[in-house]
Amino acid sequence: MSPAPALVIVGASYAGVQIAAAARELGFAERIVIVGDELHAPYQRPPLSKGFLTGKTSIDRLALRGPDFYAQNDIELLLGRRAEAMDIGARTVTLDDGAKLDYGWVALATGARCRRLPIPGATLEGVFDLRTLDEATRIAEAANQAQRCCVIGGGFIGLEVASALCSRGVAVTVIEAQPHLLTRALPPAMSAYVESAHRRRGIDLLTGRGVRALHGSRGRVEAVEMDDGSRIDCDMVVLGIGVAPNVELAQQAGIAIDNGIVVDALGRSSAPHVLAAGDVANMALAPVPGGPTRMRLESIQAANDGARALASLLVGKEQSCTAVPWFWSDQFDLKFQMAGLPVHGDEAVLRGDMRTDRFSMFYLRGGALVASHSVNRPAEHMLSRKLIAARARFTAAQLADESFDLKAATVPS
Incomplete structure (x- = not known):
């Protein structure tokens, strides 16, 4: 007799593990199988470009869960295996060895992969991507x-890698094709601050510049050729030009794709019994006037919140994902913490002094707080997440005045 249909989770990612954990926590009693294409047990990815490269985080501290977690929760791990196809009519997932898994539900947590650099020399030895533990290990060894x-x-x-390697004594040049750093993620004032902070800490920044080719001898990279023909000598190159969601499995099954797998606030795709969460999911967002209605959010928080929403659906206790998006980044001695999603036209208000590397930038839309960017002010970041969720109202003068108690905000009843 074949095993009963399972919850098959494709991707041993943070989202994949959280789906399984949340499902068990909420009372899901059916079989759970996680399929992962790496041989490593599921691990944390954010430290790879931060503490792992600086040596502050050892490999034994990267595990997402302890070694007994999976057995204790009756979660099957199929590692070093790849899901090759999905038949949504027959409700099966076919693995790379031809084996088929019957599913009652399938959750796609396939994450994203690094974008390739389509120039000569991109495959030379000493040229690295950073997405996996093996890649991070190779970068650390090369450094x-x-x-x-x-x-x-x-x-x-890219900036996290640059700061980590610079902290190890490697001379680092960051090359960015856009006129400024982080133009898609940060408003101009914050982008300018990041540029200044990195230059002050020893990073050589080249913005608004393209790369024509990578050059080397004996198969190993030795120089980067810029768009004007000039060359920068180097021992290693790290590519950080963004990621692309791993949508191929969903795409071949005819599931709706738009910069990721299109899902609602419970993780439901366009196909019955097919769910998605994490970096691969373009998820519907809680409505905020003037804000985006859906987005593919690449963060641990989004993976966790999406996984819990999805798990609630599995047990019939539907609880849509409505949390305020938040993110963080460690660069040198700077902890960037971001909450909400600012858009062009929001009123930016500075609280504190950028020159001290301790401040917050708040964003008002129609008088309501919709986003914040904090540097080395964790308490202010935590409070701002609550205030954004409550749609708290301020004047710009109140936010800028550090003597004003943010907890005294006007909150709509």
């Missing part, structure tokens, strides 16, 4: 011998 690194891409991952 032990390197004198100069070029980081191509000035997004959060």
Whole structure:
């Protein structure tokens, strides 16, 4: 007799593990199988570009769950296995060895992969992506011998890698094609602050510049050729030009895709009994006037909240994902904490002094607090998440005045 249909979770990611954990916590009693294409037990990815590269976080501290968690919760781990196809009519997932898993529900937590750099020399030895533990390990080993690194891409991952390697004594040049760093993630004032902070800590920043080719000898990278033909000598290159969601499994099954798998606030896709969460999911957001209605959020918080919403559906206790999005990034001695989703036209209000590396930037929309960016002010960040959720109202003068108690906000009844 074949095993009963299971909850099959494709992806041993943070979202995948959280789906399984939340399902068990909420009382889901059926079989749970997690399929992961890496041989490692599920691990945390955020420290890979932060503490792991600086040496502050050891490999044995990366595990998402303790070694007994899966057995104790009757969760089957199929590691080093890849889901190759999905038949939504027959409710089966086919693995790379031809085995088929019958499912009652399937949850896609396939995450994202690094975008490739389509230039000559991109496959030379010493050119690295950073998404997996194995890749992070190779970067850390290369950094032990390197004198100069070029980081191509000035997004959060690129800047975290740059700061980590610089802290290890490697000379780092960051090359960003856009005129400013983090232009898609941060408003101009915050972007300018990040640029200044990195330059003051020893990073060589080249913005508004393209890369034409990578050059090397004996198969190993030795230089980056810029768009004007000039070259930057280096021992290693790290690519941080963004990620693409792993939607192929859903796409071949005819499921709606739009920069990720399109899902509602409970993680439901366009196909029956097919759910998605984490970096691969383009999820419906809680309505905020003037804000986006859905987004693919690449964060631990989004993975956790999406997983819990999905698990609530499995047990018939539906609880949509409505949490305020939040993110964080560690760069040098700076802890960036961001809450909410600012849009063009929001009123930006500075609280504190940027020169001290301790401040918050708040964003008002129609008098309501909709987002905040804090640097080395964790308590203010935590409070702002509550205030954003409550749609608290302030004047710009109140927010800018550090003597004003933020808890005294006007909150709609």
